[in-house]
Amino acid sequence: MVQRIQRDYERFRKIVRGKIKSNLSKYITRGELIGKRGNDLVSIPLPQIEIPQFRYGLKGRGGVGQGEGEIGQPLGPPQPGTGSQAGDQPGGHILEVELTLEELAEILGEELALPRIQPKGRKNIHTTRERYSGIRQSGPESLRHFKRTFKRALKRQLISGTYDFDKPVIVPIREDKQYRSWKEIPLPQSVAVIIFMMDVSGSMTDEQKEIVRIEAFWIDTWIRAHYKGVQRVYIIHDAVAQEVDEHTFYHTRESGGTKISSAYELADQIIDKRFPPSDWNIYAFHFSDGDNWGDDIPHCLEVLRSRLLPKVNLFGYGQVESPYGSGEFLHHIEDLTNEFDQLVVSHIPNRDAIINSIKDFLGKGK
């Protein structure tokens, strides 16, 4: 049974992914890949293909509902997952569920067919982990193994004849006590740092920041699924760069010119000071609208070439489309991609392009 539906399901996935040439692709509606991080409530995208049919438009449509409410009061979006009543409600194709970030990363990896990240081998640092695997006679009371202790006490009482069947009281004495013991197991652990850089100059609008926010969230989720204890560094820059916290990163709005090299310089300093490349897997992402001071460009490329790129696992440059920017930086940095395998450049003209851009960045498995 399952195999049969599996074939139809595979077929559907292929159409959605554009692997089968089909004129249906234009009807694919894509639930947005967005996570609300506050309480880990996440929308699961359900790509759907709507077969076109004669249907009523929204205008003039309506239906019957029940409950309290004044006339003129707007109704919230329809609740997903409930039976539809004679098609009088717009269909929601997004499921809202609570998920852990690990589950999310798994879904993301599956959706985008991402390769798993291969941490750089020699940069692994070894930590030790304790595992409770044995028993011994002494130890702290907090580690006392109750069941074994009482079993031993019962055994002793039975043998020594002090156990009273009518009054079954077991009193363990010191010799009965058993404690859990642990072994130290060396564990290879790889650590990683993600450096997010964003251009907050006047030409970046809120829409572009939203794109960066969504993209950064997914990159973050994916990388965190592969390393324990990922550190994050946020850098914003216009003509000068500064390190900020996460909230500021997404909410600052500056004005003024752009000097990309300032951010690269700062990132380089932070790496040298806090994250020596021999110990850390370093991921750097820079988002900008590609507008930069003309004479700054050679300097940028120089910093990248000689200092930053050799130190990182991956450097992603994502360029969003701005109504103001010239977007020329993309072409300059693109020239470096032949030289450096760890450099990925991606163009993100709108929200729909986010998914492909994530794929560009993370598709290398670095």
Add this chain to the structure above:
Amino acid sequence: MSLLNTPYDTSLTPELRAVQQEIEGYAREFGLDFYEVIFELLDADDLNAIAAYGGFPTRYPHWSFGMAYEELKKTYDYGLAKIYELVINNDPCYAYLMRSNSLVDQKLVMAHVYGHCDFFKNNAFFAHTNRKMMEEMANHGARIRRYMEKYGEDEVEAFLDKCKSIEDLIDVHSVAIRRRDEPPRFDFEAAKDEEPIPVTRFKTKSYLEPYVNPEELLKEEEERKRKEREAKSKNFPEQPERDVLLFLMQYAPLKPWQRDILGIVREESYYFAPQAQTKIMNEGWATYVHSTIMTKRALHPSEVIDYCDHHSGTVASHGPRLNPYKLGLELFRDIEFRWNTGRFGKEYEECDDLEKKRKWDLGLGLGRKKIFEVRRTHNDITFIDEFLTPEFCIEHKYFTFAWSEQAGTFVIESREFQKIKQRLLFNLTNFGKPIICVVDGNYRNRGELLLRHEYNGVDLRLDHAIATLANIQALWTRPVHLQTVVEGKPTLISHDGAEHSMKPLGESDDPRRNAPAKTR
């Protein structure tokens, strides 16, 4: 059943078999009348798969079932919803149960299933459905698989996509009504042109003839009648045809395998149509049955809490959305109450004394009999039309909502009874979908196809309408046109296979002219 092909045994456990026999006994005692019911116990994944296929494990392959499966699977996996049961209108009735359900859930679901089976067998709108659909669907599946092997999966799938785009363009009532005379097969008429055209000639004396029956008047009449006759014989189809699928099957230049597939899609549409026509009633009836059987007979005291929890989940309203289970159940209960107390008929309706009305009780006890009659003779539209009362709407806090362009969302529109009833009926009419019919199969005398949207105040969703038109064009092969109204203006949307065009229509072609009464 071998069709399921599961690695585990799907038949009921001995414990559940005993429960089933017990519940079946209660169902018969209650007066239900059903075909034999075969229960199958399934894992969630298999149940989701069968549900995606509309209940038929051997249905033809199509990606849309895979899409439905993904949604069911994800909602189940993330714990948002689960299917308790699935019943198939067939003789014998097949009912699929979730293996992991608790015993009290299985009891409830079985009682619910017997309600559905009784409804399938007895409701008039199911009378014309194929009761051997399980075999028929397997047959359809085998045929389409064979075509896929022969003509290629991509080609057959692309054709199926087009058929599914118009699968709802059927004439639901045609199964019960004779829309047209059978074409005469043995009656060879003389060519119609030679028949004299009868004119109205009043009897009179011969000398008065030129005055009572003036020659020019007679000629005029003859001319008019000839034109009428010509116009009539030219009409193709003679009457506007709502069964667009049938029209295409008969007249579109299709290959035999394509015609067969279109026929399969059409047959399945007719099979499923009554379930959409009676959703409120069917669910209401099954819920009424399970609650009666469970609370009066089957429930063990230790199961009461679990039963209540589950039952309230079934009839709970999710936000402002109308729950068909709840509406159906409450209406059936209301009908039973009204016919028990005699709150119907002229005398009750015309009573002005509210106090008297409130206490009205003739002690007729006709309720049970009445609801059995209602479940036999009504569909959702007539059910709502006949039995929805203002008191009922007030008690259940019903309101209507409408799309607000300003707010960009639906807003509460009114709490008036008439409006509520109108909205409900509108959304049930033709399953809440626009009515489309073929008016001319030889439009502009060029073999083009003219469709008309029976406009009733709500515009079509344009992008979909155009795409659907393109699909019909692909079947018809000549240009296809649709008369509709776009933003208040009568419009003709055309598709010639390469691109679409829209142009305003003259007064005479306004689809509103022939439309049924407006709803607003």
